[in-house]
Amino acid sequence: MDDERFLREAIRLAESAVARGNQPFGAVLVRDGEIVLRAENTTHTEHDFTGHAELNLARQAAQQFDAAFLSQCTIYASTEPCAMCAGAIYWSGIGRVVYDCSARRLYEIAGPGLDTPCQDILSRGVRPVEVIGPLLEDEAIQIHHCYWHISEE
Amino acid sequence: MDDERFLREAIRLAESAVARGNQPFGAVLVRDGEIVLRAENTTHTEHDFTGHAELNLARQAAQQFDAAFLSQCTIYASTEPCAMCAGAIYWSGIGRVVYDCSARRLYEIAGPGLDTPCQDILSRGVRPVEVIGPLLEDEAIQIHHCYWHISEE
Numbered sequence: 530m531d532d533e534r535f536l537r538e539a540i541r542l543a544e545s546a547v548a549r550g551n552q553p554f555g556a557v558l559v560r561d562g563e564i565v566l567r568a569e570n571t572t573h574t575e576h577d578f579t580g581h582a583e584l585n586l587a588r589q590a591a592q593q594f595d596a597a598f599l600s601q602c603t604i605y606a607s608t609e610p611c612a613m614c615a616g617a618i619y620w621s622g623i624g625r626v627v628y629d630c631s632a633r634r635l636y637e638i639a640g641p642g643l644d645t646p647c648q649d650i651l652s653r654g655v656r657p658v659e660v661i662g663p664l665l666e667d668e669a670i671q672i673h674h675c676y677w678h679i680s681e682e
Numbered sequence: 683m684d685d686e687r688f689l690r691e692a693i694r695l696a697e698s699a700v701a702r703g704n705q706p707f708g709a710v711l712v713r714d715g716e717i718v719l720r721a722e723n724t725t726h727t728e729h730d731f732t733g734h735a736e737l738n739l740a741r742q743a744a745q746q747f748d749a750a751f752l753s754q755c756t757i758y759a760s761t762e763p764c765a766m767c768a769g770a771i772y773w774s775g776i777g778r779v780v781y782d783c784s785a786r787r788l789y790e791i792a793g794p795g796l797d798t799p800c801q802d803i804l805s806r807g808v809r810p811v812e813v814i815g816p817l818l819e820d821e822a823i824q825i826h827h828c829y830w831h832i833s834e835e
Contacts, residue, residue, distance in 0.1 A: 577744045578773045579737070584766075591730045612803050613737075613769025619796055620731040620766060643772055644806040650765050653797040 532605070535559050536629050536665050538567075539607040542582065543672050546570040553672040556582040556606045558590055558623070565602070566590055582606065583614035587621040596622035603627055607669055608635050609662060611643050615650035619658060626651070628662035629669030638670070639677040685758070688712050689782050689818050691720075692760040695735065696825050699723040706825040709735040709759045711743055711776070718755070719743055735759065736767035740774040749775035756780055760822055761788050762815060764796050768803035772811060779804070781815035782822030791823070792830040 535557055542555020546569035558566040568586035572578050583606050590599055599622035604610075609632040610618060618626060626647060636642055651658040663669075688710055695708020699722035711719040721739035725731050736759050743752055752775035757763075762785040763771060771779060779800060789795055804811040816822075 575745070577741055578775065579741050579744055579770045581773075584732070584770075588730055588732050591732055592728065611769055611773075612765045612798070612806075613767075613773060616764055616766025616769060616796060616798075617732045617737075620734075620764075622731070641808045643769060643803070645765070645769075645803060650796070650798060653765075655794045 531559075531562055532627055532661075533665065535564070535603070535605040536607075536627065536669075538564065539605045540629060540665075540669050540672065542567055542569050543607040543669075546582065547672065547676055550574055551580075553676045554582040554607055556586045556604055558586055558602050558604050560598070560602045566593070579613065581611065581614050583610045584617045587614070587617035587623065590623060591621040600624040605629075608632065608673075610647045612645040612650050613643075615645070615647045619651060619654050619656065622656075623658070625659040626661070627664065628660075629665045630673070631663045631666065634663070634666060634670055635673055638673045684712075684715055685780055685814075686818065688717070688756070688758040689760075689780065689822075691717065692758045693782060693818075693822050693825065695720055695722050696760040696822075699735065700825065700829055703727055704733075706829045707735040707760055709739045709757055711739055711755050711757050713751070713755045719746070732766065734764065734767050736763045737770045740767070740770035740776065743776060744774040753777040758782075761785065761826075763800045765798040765803050766796075768798070768800045772804060772807050772809065775809075776811070778812040779814070780817065781813075782818045783826070784816045784819065787816070787819060787823055788826055791826045 571580035603625040724733035
C-alpha cells in the first residue's frame, strides 16, 4: 500500500516536470514511511541532458544524508533508472529502488535509449541494492504516451 | 601522440583532485586537438559521492555545448568511467572515450565497486560512442597505489 502511494507521488512529479517544460520523470526518497526528498527531471530548464530525476535526487541525497541513513531509504522512480542513475543510486548509498514503468516500455514509445536494466547494473556492485519493478506500469505509461507522441526527440 | 598528451593531462587533474582533498580522478574534454573543459573528482569537497570527474565534466559539457559539437569531442579519463559516468557521457552526446587505467585495475587496489565495463554500457545505446583503453595504465595506476593504500575507504 505504501509502495503504491510513493509510486503515485513519483508519477505526480513526472507530471510536474512536464508542466515546468521538462521531460516526464520524477522520483521520491522515502525513509520509515516518510518522504525525505523529491526530485524532477530538469533536462530542458537546466540545459543538461544528464538532469534525470533520479540523478538529481541521488546527488541531493548524498549531500544531505550519510550512508548509514541512506541504506535505510528507498527511491521510488516513475520510470526504471538508466545506467547513469543506477550508478548514482549505488554510489550515494541508497538501499532500495522501486519503479513504476520499465525502461523497455518507455523506449517502445520514446524511441530507443540505453538498454541497461537497472537490476543488471546494480547486481554488479558489492553493496546489495534491492530492485523492485515494474509496478503500476499501465498507470505510469500514460504520461509517456501523451508526452513523447506530441513533443520531441 | 595527442592521445598521450591528453591522457597525461587527465592524470595531472587526478593529482590535483587529491591535492584539494578529493579522490584521484580527472578528465578532460577535447575537440580538434584543443582542451575545451577540465574536471576533477569533487566527492569530498562537495560531500557528494556522485561527484566523479567524468560526471562533473559531462554535466558541464551538456550545459555549455550542443549535441552536434559534442559528437566531435573526446573525453579523456584518468580511469575507466563507471556505469554512472558512462551513462552521463552517453546522454551528453560526447562522441568518444579514451581512458588511462581500467576499472578492474583500480578495484584491485581500492577494493571492489561497480563491475560494469564502460564499453559494455555504451554498446547498449543506439548512438555509437567509441571507447578506447586502457592506455598508459602503468603510469595512471601510480596515484591509485599511493592514494588508496594510505587514505581511505
